[in-house]
Amino acid sequence: MALYIYERKEWPNFFWKQENIAPKLAEVRHHQGRLLGRMEGIGFSLQAEANLHTLTLDVLKSSEIEGEILNPDQVRSSIARRLGMDIAGLIPADRHVEGIVEMMLDATQNYNAPLTGERLFSWHAAMFPTGRSGMHRIIVGNYRDNSKDDPMQVISGPMGKEKVHFQAPDSDVLVLEMNKFLDWFNSEKSLDPVIKAAIAHLWFVTIHPFDDGNGRITRAITDMLLSRADQNAQRFYSMSSQIRVERKEYYDVLEKTQKGSLDITGWLDWFLICLDRALTNTDETLGVVIKKARFWEKYSAIPLNDRQRTMLNKLLDGFDGKLTSSKWAKITKTSQDTAGRDINDLVLRGLLAKEPGGGRSTSYVLSFNY
Numbered sequence: 001m002a003l004y005i006y007e008r009k010e011w012p013n014f015f016w017k018q019e020n021i022a023p024k025l026a027e028v029r030h031h032q033g034r035l036l037g038r039m040e041g042i043g044f045s046l047q048a049e050a051n052l053h054t055l056t057l058d059v060l061k062s063s064e065i066e067g068e069i070l071n072p073d074q075v076r077s078s079i080a081r082r083l084g085m086d087i088a089g090l091i092p093a094d095r096h097v098e099g100i101v102e103m104m105l106d107a108t109q110n111y112n113a114p115l116t117g118e119r120l121f122s123w124h125a126a127m128f129p130t131g132r133s134g135m136h137r138i139i140v141g142n143y144r145d146n147s148k149d150d151p152m153q154v155i156s157g158p159m160g161k162e163k164v165h166f167q168a169p170d171s172d173v174l175v176l177e178m179n180k181f182l183d184w185f186n187s188e189k190s191l192d193p194v195i196k197a198a199i200a201h202l203w204f205v206t207i208h209p210f211d212d213g214n215g216r217i218t219r220a221i222t223d224m225l226l227s228r229a230d231q232n233a234q235r236f237y238s239m240s241s242q243i244r245v246e247r248k249e250y251y252d253v254l255e256k257t258q259k260g261s262l263d264i265t266g267w268l269d270w271f272l273i274c275l276d277r278a279l280t281n282t283d284e285t286l287g288v289v290i291k292k293a294r295f296w297e298k299y300s301a302i303p304l305n306d307r308q309r310t311m312l313n314k315l316l317d318g319f320d321g322k323l324t325s326s327k328w329a330k331i332t333k334t335s336q337d338t339a340g341r342d343i344n345d346l347v348l349r350g351l352l353a354k355e356p357g358g359g360r361s362t363s364y365v366l367s368f369n370y
């Protein structure tokens with residue numbers, strides 16, 4: 001008896017109950033249309049800011065799903081530079097961040113280009129510029145080779161009590177399996193792109209063709225097809241952010257599907273519901289973007305230094321914790337005295353206010369009218 005779906009003789013002939021899926025797909029398509037229509041009405045500068053915000057979230061949350069925390073400022077700066085956006089507070093990004101950003105932008109900006117083995121190898125090489133994943137050397141820019149090692153497995157639990165959630169196909173069938181996947185990806189025209197995104201997500205992550213980075217490449221492929229669904233290179237909602245929120249459910253439904261039949265109705269159902277929630281939650285993201293845009297539109301004539309612009313942007317994005325002069329000095333890499341002068345200047349201009357009951361360490365919040 002087959003343990004995993006790729007071991008079934010019908011693989012990869014997926015099927016599903018269309019009557020179960022159609023209403024949810026219609027709802028998702030309706031929400032996509034409403035969102036894109038709304039974005040068309042807010043102007044190019046706001047669209048660009050929303051796109052930058054969403055792409056930054058996408059890169060950060062896709063890595064968080066794998067347990068990797070990236071520097072948000074580096075991610076935002078890398079994306080802004082590659083999109084040619086002139087924003088305050090740009091900082092250098094390390095090679096690893098640049099590589100992940102490069103992959104995501106290639107997937108979403110060039111969404112109509114064919115997906116080829118070489119393109120996937122380029123993405124993988126960009127993600128692992130040192131040829132290592134953590135302390136371990138891995139095969140980079142090519143499919144994994146487990147012929148002399150243990151099989152590729154997804155496991156959890158302490159040593160000696162590991163639980164195997166999934167075992168990927170042997171490496172000697174990867175070329176054949178990936179050729180099937182890529183042929184389907186580039187030739188299948190009849191499926192709705194949203195359904196195609198869901199199938200591609202499941203199919204690719206099941207093949208698990210690389211030593212590492214399979215999850216992030218899977219989500220880049222998903223975003224590529226969602227960009228096709230929107231026919232828009234700009235991203236205004238983040239599937240990766242929603243998967244991060246629903247990570248346990250995501251892994252549960254994935255494991256159940258990979259150990260089930262080729263009937264993927266359950267997987268499609270979950271994917272569409274998750275995507276619909278991602279679209280719904282975009283209202284919060286757009287609220288942040290519009291708030292920032294209105295702020296800078298109103299106060300653009302006020303002379304501010306780069307430190308002040310950087311810190312105001314952090315507050316507008318939602319500063320983590322309380323802003324004190326010591327945090328200001330640490331983040332902007334300046335002295336405590338300079339931080340104090342920067343803050344007092346903004347207080348006098350009415351952009352910052354002292355929080356009540358400051359105690360031993362005074363903290364500050366935004367204070368302005370739109």
